Amino acid sequence: MNDMRIADRKVSTETAKMTARGVQVYYGENHALKDVDVDILSGTVTAFIGPSGCGKSTFLRCLNRMNDTVASARVLGEIKLDGENIYDKRVDPVTLRARVGMVFQKPNPFPKSIYENVAYGPRIHGLTRNKAELDEVVEMSLKRAALWNEVKDRLDAPGTGLSGGQQQRLCIARAVATSPEVLLMDEPCSALDPIATAQVEELIDELRSQFSVVIVTHSMQQAARVSQRTAFFHLGHLVEYGETGQIFTNPKDPRTESYITGRIG
Amino acid sequence: MSVGLITLIVLGLAVLGFIYGRHRALSAVEGDARHLHSLPSYYGWSVFLFTAVPSLLLMCAWLILQPSIIENRVAALVPEADIAAAGSLNLVMADVRRIAGGIDAMAKEAGLDEAGIDALRADLSDIRGRLAEVGVALGSNVGEPILNAAREFRSLNASMRMAMAVAVIVAAVAGLVFAALRINPALRARNLVEQFVLVLLVSCSMIAVATTVGIIVSLVFESWHFFQLYPAKDFLFSTTWNPKFGGGSSLGIWPLLWGTLYVSFISLIVAAPIGLLAAIYLSEYATPKVRATVKPLLEVLAGIPSIVYGLFALITVGPLLRDWIAVPAGLGDSSSSVMTAGLVMGIMLIPYVSSLSDDIINAVPQAMRDGSFGLGATHSETIKRVVLPAALPGIVGAILLAASRAIGETMIVVMGAGAAAKLSLNPFEAMTTVTVKIVSQLTGDTEFASPETLVAFALGLTLFCFTLALNVLALVIVRKYREQYE
Numbered sequence: 001m002n003d004m005r006i007a008d009r010k011v012s013t014e015t016a017k018m019t020a021r022g023v024q025v026y027y028g029e030n031h032a033l034k035d036v037d038v039d040i041l042s043g044t045v046t047a048f049i050g051p052s053g054c055g056k057s058t059f060l061r062c063l064n065r066m067n068d069t070v071a072s073a074r075v076l077g078e079i080k081l082d083g084e085n086i087y088d089k090r091v092d093p094v095t096l097r098a099r100v101g102m103v104f105q106k107p108n109p110f111p112k113s114i115y116e117n118v119a120y121g122p123r124i125h126g127l128t129r130n131k132a133e134l135d136e137v138v139e140m141s142l143k144r145a146a147l148w149n150e151v152k153d154r155l156d157a158p159g160t161g162l163s164g165g166q167q168q169r170l171c172i173a174r175a176v177a178t179s180p181e182v183l184l185m186d187e188p189c190s191a192l193d194p195i196a197t198a199q200v201e202e203l204i205d206e207l208r209s210q211f212s213v214v215i216v217t218h219s220m221q222q223a224a225r226v227s228q229r230t231a232f233f234h235l236g237h238l239v240e241y242g243e244t245g246q247i248f249t250n251p252k253d254p255r256t257e258s259y260i261t262g263r264i265g
Numbered sequence: 266m267s268v269g270l271i272t273l274i275v276l277g278l279a280v281l282g283f284i285y286g287r288h289r290a291l292s293a294v295e296g297d298a299r300h301l302h303s304l305p306s307y308y309g310w311s312v313f314l315f316t317a318v319p320s321l322l323l324m325c326a327w328l329i330l331q332p333s334i335i336e337n338r339v340a341a342l343v344p345e346a347d348i349a350a351a352g353s354l355n356l357v358m359a360d361v362r363r364i365a366g367g368i369d370a371m372a373k374e375a376g377l378d379e380a381g382i383d384a385l386r387a388d389l390s391d392i393r394g395r396l397a398e399v400g401v402a403l404g405s406n407v408g409e410p411i412l413n414a415a416r417e418f419r420s421l422n423a424s425m426r427m428a429m430a431v432a433v434i435v436a437a438v439a440g441l442v443f444a445a446l447r448i449n450p451a452l453r454a455r456n457l458v459e460q461f462v463l464v465l466l467v468s469c470s471m472i473a474v475a476t477t478v479g480i481i482v483s484l485v486f487e488s489w490h491f492f493q494l495y496p497a498k499d500f501l502f503s504t505t506w507n508p509k510f511g512g513g514s515s516l517g518i519w520p521l522l523w524g525t526l527y528v529s530f531i532s533l534i535v536a537a538p539i540g541l542l543a544a545i546y547l548s549e550y551a552t553p554k555v556r557a558t559v560k561p562l563l564e565v566l567a568g569i570p571s572i573v574y575g576l577f578a579l580i581t582v583g584p585l586l587r588d589w590i591a592v593p594a595g596l597g598d599s600s601s602s603v604m605t606a607g608l609v610m611g612i613m614l615i616p617y618v619s620s621l622s623d624d625i626i627n628a629v630p631q632a633m634r635d636g637s638f639g640l641g642a643t644h645s646e647t648i649k650r651v652v653l654p655a656a657l658p659g660i661v662g663a664i665l666l667a668a669s670r671a672i673g674e675t676m677i678v679v680m681g682a683g684a685a686a687k688l689s690l691n692p693f694e695a696m697t698t699v700t701v702k703i704v705s706q707l708t709g710d711t712e713f714a715s716p717e718t719l720v721a722f723a724l725g726l727t728l729f730c731f732t733l734a735l736n737v738l739a740l741v742i743v744r745k746y747r748e749q750y751e
Contacts, residue, residue, distance in 0.1 A: 064639070066635065066638060066639065069634075069635070069638055071552075071553075094641055094642070094643050095641065096641075097638060097639060097640065097641040098640070098641030099641075101639065101640065101641075102635075102639035102640075103639075104632060104635060104636065104639065106632060108630070108632035108633060108635065108636040109636075110633060110636065110637070110650075110651050110654075110655075111633075111654065111655050112654070120637070120640060120642075120650065121640040121641065121642075124640070124641070124642050124643075124646050124650070125641060171636070174636075174640065175639070175640065178640055178641060
């Protein structure tokens with residue numbers, strides 16, 4: 001699969017941005033995630049792969065406490081961001097989510113103008129002092145999401161009027177505008193066509209220079225193309241976690257091998 | 266033969282037709298239903314429908330036309346002198362119908378046979394007295410021509426009834442035979458039945474449209490009559506409302522319109538914020554358990570009849586406002602006031618606003634909320650900046666629906682705001698609304714010829730124009746501020 005990859009395998013740093021230890025998640029009676037330990041490195045794209053219902057999205061949603069919005073969900077264990085436990089009582093989940101941004105599976109632009117969509121985060125967090133600064137942030141974010149050239153003449157047009165791929169890049173720009181430290185992406189390309197997917201993948205690789213990126217994907221090619229680290233989940237367990245090249249070419253666990261060769265899934 | 270009996274006979278024939286049609290279809294393919302185009306019951310239904318529908322339609326048409334045909338024939342028998350004496354043909358015909366009914370009653374109670382009825386003589390037998398005995402009181406003695414007319418009315422009625430029974434049953438049998446003979450395995454009975462259903466659906470929707478059009482046309486027509494008797498300029502621009510049934514009334518709409526708008530405005534000031542905030546709590550913050558109890562409770566408010574709210578306004582709210590606010594503040598000493606009616610009506614409208622808004626807020630996709638939470642927005646920021654803007658068109662719709670309800674409300678206004686037509690800014694004074702005046706102009710003995718009664722139609726038309734304009738406004742607002750989340 002090496003010919004398909006666009007990402008540089010070398011991981012620049014070995015410092016962990018987020019560390020998870022012994023994470024358990026219950027949805028009511030259902031034990032959805034069992035004892036997961038993962039280190040998310042800074043400046044790295046980490047991919048979570050695994051069959052449907054294996055817990056990878058659940059784990060992703062633990063990293064910015066989005067599971068708090070699900071009434072029946074219960075999270076045990078410890079997840080640290082820069083050494084601070086994010087499930088500590090002193091941590092405000094709202095502030096946490098500003099630091100750990102999220103892009104969803106289905107593009108979900110707000111029913112507002114393109115400009116207002118991107119300006120949403122900076123506005124609610126008071127990141128800019130005046131209109132000129134806000135304009136600058138919006139432009140920067142749209143440029144980073146590789147959408148600026150397509151929308152610069154129609155920033156007042158509704159965000160929902162864009163094509164699917166553009167909408168997803170708008171959502172990425174929206175997440176980037178709050179300048180998070182970690183960006184979580186839950187199957188960001190599953191609703192996109194191959195061209196839009198390629199654009200978003202390229203974008204993910206560029207974003208790595210500013211943030212740690214965690215991406216959940218069903219496409220193993222995508223994981224191989226964009227990530228430096230890959231975690232394989234199966235039935236709520238973290239089966240294997242390591243360098244992407246190693247996971248795909250020389251998996252240690254037989255289940256990982258079966259999955260990437262298409263025998264289970 | 267009575268209408269009920271004829272209907273039963275037709276339905277009986279139709280059921281027989283169903284059984285026969287089904288049997289005939291099955292026997293045509295020797296019991297193997299797979300060779301039929303449609304399921305066997307569809308063949309049965311096709312015969313059933315051909316038997317019942319045309320004949321029952323014929324009966325309806327006959328029943329609608331019969332009275333006017335009979336009236337025309339009988340009216341020819343009434344001499345001019347009687348019409349002049351009674352005042353109008355309508356009154357004479359009313360007498361004729363009552364006498365005919367009285368004779369029927371006599372035939373039943375006193376055992377009068379047909380020969381006896383023919384032998385009745387206006388000058389000899391005491392018709393008025395004998396009719397009074399069976400409960401038909403007449404204003405004057407019955408003349409021979411009127412009695413004859415009543416006799417003719419009876420016999421025509423009876424013979425037409427008979428003719429109708431025969432015609433309807435013949436039609437049913439003809440339909441049955443026609444449909445039964447058509448049955449063969451290739452007949453598309455299912456399509457036929459479905460076409461009948463389609464016609465049924467279309468005619469039901471036509472009825473809704475036609476009645477609406479009919480109501481508007483009659484409003485316009487009667488208002489036209491009114492404007493011929495009373496100058497439109499005075500109606501639209503005069504600021505006094507002072508109907509006198511003796512004539513010389515001034516019928517300016519402004520005091521009434523002002524009352525309507527004032528009361529509706531106050532009620533919306535109460536209902537819109539409370540209803541909307543309640544809806545936000547229920548849909549966004551309340552736990553499922555709280556929601557499951559509070560929502561039905563709130564909806565109970567919508568089930569209380571408006572007359573009960575009226576009592577509440579009259580007995581509790583009115584005196585309370587007068588004693589604690591109006592009198593101390595020197596704003597008046599009337600217990601009926603615009604404020605009373607507006608407050609109580611506002612309470613009545615809360616569930617309309619809250620229940621509809623709640624459904625609309627719930628319909629905003631969870632993805633919108635997730636997107637906002639994912640950017641680090643708090644719950645209330647999410648509601649203010651994402652959920653409410655997305656739900657806005659629906660919320661505006663809910664509030665305007667409540668507004669139309671407020672404009673049309675009558676009972677609470679009668680009991681809460683009084684019936685005095687006044688143009689005043691003081692909310693603690695008694696005022697009245699268009700609907701209340703429509704009621705008061707039409708109650709009692711009225712004749713639809715004077716401007717004082719016909720004005721009700723003009724008022725109704727004005728009200729209709731108002732609610733129509735409100736709906737159009739709502740559409741415009743919704744189009745303009747719509748935030749689509751598809």
